[in-house]
Amino acid sequence: MRQVRQFRIASRRDVLVGALEGAAVLGLLTSTAGAVLSADDDRRSIAFWNLYRNIIGEAEPVEGKVALTLDEIAENGNNVPFEIAVESPMTDGDYVKSLYLLSTANPQPGVARFHFTPLSGKAAVKGRMRLARTQDVIALAEESNGAFLIATRRIEVTIGGCGN
Amino acid sequence: MSAKPRIKMPERASAGEIIEIKALVQHVMETGNRKDADGRPIPRNIIHTFTVTFEGAPVLSADWGSGIAANPFIGFYFKVPGPGTLEFTWIDDAGERTIERAPVSVA
Numbered sequence: 001m002r003q004v005r006q007f008r009i010a011s012r013r014d015v016l017v018g019a020l021e022g023a024a025v026l027g028l029l030t031s032t033a034g035a036v037l038s039a040d041d042d043r044r045s046i047a048f049w050n051l052y053r054n055i056i057g058e059a060e061p062v063e064g065k066v067a068l069t070l071d072e073i074a075e076n077g078n079n080v081p082f083e084i085a086v087e088s089p090m091t092d093g094d095y096v097k098s099l100y101l102l103s104t105a106n107p108q109p110g111v112a113r114f115h116f117t118p119l120s121g122k123a124a125v126k127g128r129m130r131l132a133r134t135q136d137v138i139a140l141a142e143e144s145n146g147a148f149l150i151a152t153r154r155i156e157v158t159i160g161g162c163g164n
Numbered sequence: 165m166s167a168k169p170r171i172k173m174p175e176r177a178s179a180g181e182i183i184e185i186k187a188l189v190q191h192v193m194e195t196g197n198r199k200d201a202d203g204r205p206i207p208r209n210i211i212h213t214f215t216v217t218f219e220g221a222p223v224l225s226a227d228w229g230s231g232i233a234a235n236p237f238i239g240f241y242f243k244v245p246g247p248g249t250l251e252f253t254w255i256d257d258a259g260e261r262t263i264e265r266a267p268v269s270v271a
Binding site for chain 1: 222234239240241243
């Protein structure tokens with residue numbers, strides 16, 4: 001008896017998407033990937049780019065509505081204050097769903113993700129982060145309509161946050 | 165997370181007002197990237213989840229990575245719907261869960 005086998009040839013897109021997702025997961029889980037630098041930007045890690053693409057997909061983030069406040073110089077990378085505020089009415093129909101804080105040069109690029117609700121009132125948070133070295137820090141906000149907003153701040157780190 | 169968390173917020177608010185809340189908890193936030201004196205990796209132990217609810221309804225949640233500093237502090241906002249109780253929960257990699265409650269008084 002002859003067996004009929006059917007193969008589905010993976011499209012180029014399948015392969016690309018699969019590779020990207022795999023890399024993004026690795027980027028989140030491994031500590032070594034962050035040390036590898038991409039070819040087109042000598043300061044942003046591959047782990048960062050993978051995570052960034054994983055979050056925004058094909059979207060084009062817009063600048064201007066996110067305020068990311070950091071000192072220009074952090075003397076101690078172990079404890080760097082940050083403030084993020086997104087301009088949004090925060091009504092049931094128009095609100096910020098998620099807000100991401102990303103490091104472009106730490107071993108782990110995903111620093112924090114915040115989820116807001118109508119009870120939040122404002123899409124704004126503050127906290128303290130670790131920075132391994134001088135780098136760009138990025139805040140990405142995802143709005144309820146699927147659009148993305150972005151803010152980038154460069155910060156000089158005198159003594160890197162140890163162990164990160 | 166043995167020490168009691170510290171919560172800072174206005175003692176009274178009016179209904180509909182947006183207030184700022186600050187919460188601080190003691191935690192090493194061990195990144196998992198460090199090694200001990202014998203060169204063995206120190207396992208990661210961070211608070212990975214922080215949530216705030218009001219009378220059971222979600223207010224805010226945060227997923228934290230190892231890039232959040234030790235003794236994590238967070239400041240955020242809350243639109244007061246009326247009197248009730250806020251509940252704050254921190255969960256770390258060891259599975260330890262710290263819960264703190266704060267009453268909201270409406271003037």
